[in-house]
Amino acid sequence: xxNKVVAGADEAISxxxxxxxxxxxxxxxxxxxxxxxxxLVRKGVKDLTCISNNAGVDDFGIGLMLQHRQVKKMISSYVxxxxxxxxxxxxxxxxxxxxxxxxxxxxxxxxxxxxxAIFTPAGVGTEVAEGKETRNxxxxxxxxxxxxxxxxxxxKAWKGDTTGNLIFRATSRNFNPVxxxxxxxxxxxxxxxxxxxxxxxDHIHTPGVYVHRIFQGASYEKRxxxxxxxxxx
Numbered sequence: 001x002x003n004k005v006v007a008g009a010d011e012a013i014s015x016x017x018x019x020x021x022x023x024x025x026x027x028x029x030x031x032x033x034x035x036x037x038x039x040l041v042r043k044g045v046k047d048l049t050c051i052s053n054n055a056g057v058d059d060f061g062i063g064l065m066l067q068h069r070q071v072k073k074m075i076s077s078y079v080x081x082x083x084x085x086x087x088x089x090x091x092x093x094x095x096x097x098x099x100x101x102x103x104x105x106x107x108x109x110x111x112x113x114x115x116x117a118i119f120t121p122a123g124v125g126t127e128v129a130e131g132k133e134t135r136n137x138x139x140x141x142x143x144x145x146x147x148x149x150x151x152x153x154x155x156k157a158w159k160g161d162t163t164g165n166l167i168f169r170a171t172s173r174n175f176n177p178v179x180x181x182x183x184x185x186x187x188x189x190x191x192x193x194x195x196x197x198x199x200x201x202d203h204i205h206t207p208g209v210y211v212h213r214i215f216q217g218a219s220y221e222k223r224x225x226x227x228x229x230x231x232x233x
Contacts, residue, residue, distance in 0.1 A: 153183025
């Protein structure tokens with residue numbers, strides 16, 4: 001049986017080079033491949049194109065790579081909550097491509113399905129459509145959007161087994177499954193790593209056929225929203 005386990009994040013990302021295109025799973029602060037990101041910061045790889053729903057926050061997620069000037073281009077749907085991202089964008093240091101969230105997800109899916117492109121009505125008649133081919137189907141205009149072409153997909157799951165089968169928990173089942181399908185090389189970090197046969201096959205979200213490397217993360221920061229209440233009178 002194929003064993004896809006590597007020793008840790010540093011080994012998993014060892015062949016990511018300057019100028020690579022990366023998909024990074026996660027939504028806000030949930031389901032972030034934070035161990036892989038920390039390893040990329042340690043390695044110091046630069047000129048990266050990052051495809052992600054968002055750009056992290058100032059001191060977490062992709063925000064850490066932005067602080068170290070490792071990202072050349074961001075392809076995202078939501079880019080708030082990050083002052084350093086804003087500074088680099090406004091200064092012209094960072095190239096940014098904003099994409100409707102559904103289009104982002106569908107371009108990931110298309111890559112996983114082996115489709116070269118998709119047609120979507122999202123963005124027709126807006127700045128999103130500039131320079132893109134438009135076709136009319138049954139009286140309605142659609143933009144042609146290319147499937148993503150990513151060298152690596154970095155995803156984070158709740159549990160995985162040594163053959164690469166993954167289970168995601170709650171909201172972390174966001175962009176992680178579609179990106180796991182789409183990368184030429186998919187690297188999965190998990191909170192718990194088990195032997196084959198432990199999972200009920202019906203509970204597996206991403207089959208191991210899509211995953212090339214897997215490791216158990218050293219630690220995970222459980223960030224939550226902070227609730228503030230008024231003091232009692």
